[in-house]
Amino acid sequence: MTLKNMKSGFTLIEMTIVLFIISLLILIIIPNLNNQRHKAQTIHESAMTSMIQTQIDSYLSTFPSSDVKYNSLEQSGYLTGKQVDEAQKEGIQIVNNHAQKN
Numbered sequence: 001m002t003l004k005n006m007k008s009g010f011t012l013i014e015m016t017i018v019l020f021i022i023s024l025l026i027l028i029i030i031p032n033l034n035n036q037r038h039k040a041q042t043i044h045e046s047a048m049t050s051m052i053q054t055q056i057d058s059y060l061s062t063f064p065s066s067d068v069k070y071n072s073l074e075q076s077g078y079l080t081g082k083q084v085d086e087a088q089k090e091g092i093q094i095v096n097n098h099a100q101k102n
Contacts (some may be wrong), residue, residue, distance in 0.1 A: 045092075045101055048086065048087055048090060048092060049092050049099050049100070049101050050099075051083075052079070052083075052092055052094070052099035053098065053099040055073055055078040055079055056068050056073070056094065056097055056098070056099060059072070059076060059078050060097060062076075068094055068097045069094060070084045070087070070088065070094065071084075087099075
C-alpha cells in the first residue's frame with residue numbers, strides 16, 4: 001500500500017477502546033458523586049439541627065419557663081423564616097425544647 005492510499009483517522013478498534021475507557025471512568029465517578037452528595041446532606045442536616053438547638057438554648061436563657069416552638073423562635077428573631085422552612089423541610093422537630101431529626 002502506498003502513502004497516497006492511506007487515510008487519516010481513527011480505526012473502529014481505537015474508537016471502541018476509547019469508549020470503553022470512558023465508560024469505565026463513568027462507572028467509577030458516578031457512585032462517588034452520589035456518596036459525596038449523601039455525605040454533604042448528612043453534614044448539612046447535623047449542622048442545621050445543631051444550629052436550631054443553639055437558638056433554642058439562647059431563647060430559653062431569655063425566656064426560661066417557656067415551651068419553645070418554631071413560631072416563637074421566628075417571632076423573637078432567633079430564626080429567620082427561611083431557616084424555619086428549611087428545618088421543617090428536613091424533618092427537624094422541637095420536642096421538649098430539644099431539636100431532633102426524625
